[in-house]
Amino acid sequence: MVEGGPIDVLTGDWLAELTMMILAGNRLKGRPGYARTFLTQMEQVLGTCLDRGVKVVANAGGLDPAGCARAVEDLADRLGLRASVACVTGDDLMPFAGRHMDTGEPLPAGPLTANAYLGGRPIAVALEHGADVVVTGRVTDAALVTGPGMWRFGWRPEDLDALAGSVVAGHVIECGCQATGGNYAFFRDVPDLAHCGFPIAELHADGSSVITKHPGTGGLVSVGTVTAQLLYEIGSPRYLGPDVVARFDTIRLEQEGPDRVRISGVRGEPPPATLKVAVNHLGGHRNTMTLVLTGLDIEAKARLAEEAIWARVPKESFEQVHVELTPLTAGTAPGDAAAGTALLRITVMDPDPRKAGRAFSSAVVETGLAGYPGFHALTPPGDASPYGVYRPSLVDAADVLPVVTLGDLRIEVPHTPPAGTASGITEPAVPPALAAAEPGAQPGALRPLGEIAGARSGDKGGDANLGVWVGTDERYAWLAAFLTADRLRALLPETGDLPIERYDLPGLRALNFVVRGLLGLGVAASPLLDAQAKALGERLRAVPVPLPD
Numbered sequence: 001m002v003e004g005g006p007i008d009v010l011t012g013d014w015l016a017e018l019t020m021m022i023l024a025g026n027r028l029k030g031r032p033g034y035a036r037t038f039l040t041q042m043e044q045v046l047g048t049c050l051d052r053g054v055k056v057v058a059n060a061g062g063l064d065p066a067g068c069a070r071a072v073e074d075l076a077d078r079l080g081l082r083a084s085v086a087c088v089t090g091d092d093l094m095p096f097a098g099r100h101m102d103t104g105e106p107l108p109a110g111p112l113t114a115n116a117y118l119g120g121r122p123i124a125v126a127l128e129h130g131a132d133v134v135v136t137g138r139v140t141d142a143a144l145v146t147g148p149g150m151w152r153f154g155w156r157p158e159d160l161d162a163l164a165g166s167v168v169a170g171h172v173i174e175c176g177c178q179a180t181g182g183n184y185a186f187f188r189d190v191p192d193l194a195h196c197g198f199p200i201a202e203l204h205a206d207g208s209s210v211i212t213k214h215p216g217t218g219g220l221v222s223v224g225t226v227t228a229q230l231l232y233e234i235g236s237p238r239y240l241g242p243d244v245v246a247r248f249d250t251i252r253l254e255q256e257g258p259d260r261v262r263i264s265g266v267r268g269e270p271p272p273a274t275l276k277v278a279v280n281h282l283g284g285h286r287n288t289m290t291l292v293l294t295g296l297d298i299e300a301k302a303r304l305a306e307e308a309i310w311a312r313v314p315k316e317s318f319e320q321v322h323v324e325l326t327p328l329t330a331g332t333a334p335g336d337a338a339a340g341t342a343l344l345r346i347t348v349m350d351p352d353p354r355k356a357g358r359a360f361s362s363a364v365v366e367t368g369l370a371g372y373p374g375f376h377a378l379t380p381p382g383d384a385s386p387y388g389v390y391r392p393s394l395v396d397a398a399d400v401l402p403v404v405t406l407g408d409l410r411i412e413v414p415h416t417p418p419a420g421t422a423s424g425i426t427e428p429a430v431p432p433a434l435a436a437a438e439p440g441a442q443p444g445a446l447r448p449l450g451e452i453a454g455a456r457s458g459d460k461g462g463d464a465n466l467g468v469w470v471g472t473d474e475r476y477a478w479l480a481a482f483l484t485a486d487r488l489r490a491l492l493p494e495t496g497d498l499p500i501e502r503y504d505l506p507g508l509r510a511l512n513f514v515v516r517g518l519l520g521l522g523v524a525a526s527p528l529l530d531a532q533a534k535a536l537g538e539r540l541r542a543v544p545v546p547l548p549d
Helices: 017-028 036-052 065-079 121-128 143-153 160-173 223-230 298-312 358-365 473-482 485-491 536-541
Strands: 009-012 055-058 085-089 113-116 133-136 199-203 209-213 245-247 252-257 260-264 267-269 274-294 320-327 341-350 385-396 403-406 409-412 443-448 454-460 463-469 500-505 510-515 544-548
Touching (some): 009 143, 017 274, 017 385, 065 085, 121 133, 223 252, 223 260, 223 454, 223 463, 298 341, 298 358, 473 510
Antiparallel strands (some): 085 403, 209 260, 320 341, 454 463
């Protein structure tokens, strides 16, 4: 990114809900509470960034942004460089006692971490005071772009549309190559994905942007790749943030040229008076054993395996048990080494690490000579490991005080709500194209939905999001009429009777679904094989549906 062409700001997003839990575990073991890989990368490029005037903005500070900033200063000294390093703190709300954002239930006492999602204003303040490197703790992913936009263009809290546009640009580039062809449903269209270039947002004063990448790099920037990332890990089209509410139902995309997609038209509303808080608790201990089932009678072998295991360690002795049977192939074609193969994944969870440890995993292996034919496991017996539970909460924005520290300078950045009222957006700016498919577009043969539709899925706490898009208005009219929440439930039986919300994004020719509770108590606590719902969209694309000819 630094050497491939001119850039003004190098951003880095290190923090996911799961990452905060991992950093908490590192800190308990006496290790740094920040992302040490950031220092490795700074050692490689800090000198070049300083020579070229490239600012660095990263949330790699994690649970200890001040410690991370000191480590960058030490690194610069060791390299003989003069760097002005700022850190943004104030997100750490420990000790924290609040209520669950969705259920309203009081949160358990004694969390491991509690961090408010800060916005871009403190980053802008750090840059305004001459910082070369800005290290933050928990800020929103998009703040890494919104903050530099505030600094460069002087946006005020009232500049809602410009701020909203920068949030959208930040959401597109936050996951790196996912905007340039990585994890893309139509990956066969992406050239040289093995050498995929990272995305660049060319941000303008009105909040519009162009997403591109350095010339000579692999990958693809298209309306499709940008649409896919826009649908990643979102809920309602009203995308809430600490600086602005960005209306994803007002986004306009245009292919401006090869590997150049223009984003415009984004409207903004005043942010809520509260900030989201990511709270992590220790949930208990878990252990997973994965058995391989091969050949005939797969389901009968799975039943026998469970009977043998629970005869040694009673199922009811654990706080939670999760069993997942995943077929790897369907059928038994001659000569196919993987024909008739499935994985039986058994996870136990319990407050007692001894009960969930080798007492369980050893008992599974002990069934090997007295169980189903072809027994073998992918995992050896092992001890239990601790797992965390993520719970979202809310706090009044006025009660959180971000602080910028730059050398001996300490600057408080109090919450400043926008003056005036909302811009009056109450309905989608793009009329929904929800008319039924044209007469004559009768259902044809059963074919995979993925022949015409792309999908991108991910996690939002214990919920899963699933965005589906198509490339033409005609296909969107059919998709919007066909893929209801109930139809999605029928196509993906794993959703069971869980609540499903559907949101329409006609400007993107897309639908977004939120499946409540699919991931249980969140990624760190989910016993599912696909614990982050990354493959949910691809499973949907593989399901045959009656596509119109």
